[in-house]
Amino acid sequence: MPEENWSLIIGSRSKWYQMDLKSIWKYRDLIMLMVRRDFVSVYKQTILGPLWFFIQPVFSTLIFTVIFGNIAKISTDGIPSILFYLGGLTLWNYFSDCLNKTSNTFVQNAGIFGKVYFPRLVVPLSVLISNLYKLGVQFLLFLSVWFYFILIKRNVSPNWSYFYLFPILIILMAGLGLGFGLVISSLTTKYRDLTFLLGFGVQLMMYASPIVYPVSMVPEQYRIYILANPVSPVIETFKFIFLGNGYFSWTALGYSFCFMAILLVSGMLVFHKVEKSFMDTV
């Protein structure tokens, strides 16, 4: 019999270059349907619906304003404290939501994954997109407060010429959240130990990012450590663009980007390695 052209070969293990990214495109409808499912299922039988997206950042901001602004009296670099905290939290929330929800991809979806094959990356990608809704709503909240301070109080001066960087900031946060999430979800299929560290780790990372304090307040010799956190340059750039006050450098942003790229690639590699056999160990 002549050499046959098989359309699919299932073997014991596959090489990294067999990662099938093309098929993700084929399943783009599934991604969008999952986004819709996430959106609809969370707010079914609630009266306020997506308005609940507002509540969380409003409360966090109020608490931060009281504790860090009024009690601890941490400087906000002359920015109105509500705007300062809200600005920091908007992108941070997106990152931490992406990270939290993608980091249990395998465990959470074991039921579906055990029954049907589709590119597993579809699930974390749909998480990134469905979280965009929340980001959008929270960003609107930020914008309305921001306009209030720009138009009425007139004490905020944004760097208008850098606005084009904003979408890149979102991509950076999505990439970082996904990258960390992929690595963690792959590592926790067999040994769940890491999940105990996750909640704690995310909280720790928030305090290692300039959200409740400005980078300028950090002593010179520690600043490098804060900026080594790949999330920090993103948040600082956001503040730089919208609040006109923050640490901005192309090097720092480039560092974040490189960090994200490497993390994402390695995350996808371990994810790919694990997805073939995780059903036996999850």
Add this chain to the structure above:
Amino acid sequence: MPVVIKVENLSKQYRLGEVSTGTLVHDLNRWWHKIRGKEDPYLKISEVNDRTVKGKSEYVWALKDVNFEVEQGEVLGIIGRNGAGKSTLLKILSQVTSPTTGIVKIKGRIASLLEVGTGFHPELTGRENIFLNGAILGMTKAEIKRKFDEIVAFSGVERYIDTPVKRYSSGMYVRLAFAVAAHLEPEILVVDEVLAVGDAEFQKKCLGKMKDVSGEGRTVLFVSHNMAVIRLLCKKALYLKNGLLEYADFTDKVVEKYLRDNHWANLENIVSDIPENLSLYFTGEAKFKKCYLVNEKNELTNQLQFKERFSVILELDVYQDLYDIISSVFIINQYGEKITMSVSDERFKPMSLKKGKNIIKIHFKDIHLMPGSYSLGFIVAFFKTGNCIDYIESFYPFTVLKESIDKNFEYPWETIHGYFIPETEWEFTNTKY
């Protein structure tokens, strides 16, 4: 016909027990062997997977060196007892898990149906779930849209289509789920026992759909415990036993072998010795010691095929010569009802028994029990007074299968009407109007 699935030396190893620090040690050891370029040390110590026998090794082969080919348009049945590796095989074919060694080559688009309603979300409406489930199974949105009306019609739940599926009855849920699955159009379809759902009418519909699918030249792999369905749908079948491919041939041959095997496999559970304390009445003159059920071929069994003749053999210890007595055997159904009896003398005349060990054989010649579970009861009593000497009720459980001794036919329905089927002849006369 070209070969569309080729399975070569397929094996799958599983580790039993829990994931713990012990597994970490094994993982590290495996990794240490791997970086030195050596073979996985745990592949060697695996055992054949027999779930009833307690093995020494933590590692078992759920599948071991399985080889087979499937041609295009073939409907292949896969049978075997629980834990024989059927589902593992389907899981590998549907890429849910990967084999430990060996390779599967597939030609064409493959879709698997290991469960109906995978990914159904209770909060979403029927309509939304059709789209979601369809996309999970590999359809595009446009494809689903095109078939949407057909799917809804097939499911028969039009009225509820905009209601969240959590409000559905379980039957409606399954109907909708199967309707989506039934409208997949892959070249190869892998199906796991999903037909065992829904009411009789819906099952019929599903079977019809499955037949259509195979009629369209598509390849189907089908797992079921229902031999009737396997016989109906599949031309060829595989019989898996403890992870090994025991037999592969035309369906009739494979099913026959499976039934024969299965029947002997249960023999270990047969208890023939009657326990001392089982007697409801016992006066001491005689005692039932043993009871056997044998089939037509005189083989000890606890499974009879439909319409198969059988005999009951009793061992009765008689401690003194007994006169003017009578003995009888009852057949008791699963609800504890005595559905029929046989008496030692057809004309109900008393008999006598000599001291010693008596073997009594009762041949049931023309009673055809309906498929189901039964047990036996037997009694020896004084004829005149009716006083029991020994009375055992509900011993020796046995089943009557739906498959008949004539392999081309079997009891076709879910519901069992009555207790037994008589030997009758039907005469039809027709008068023209």
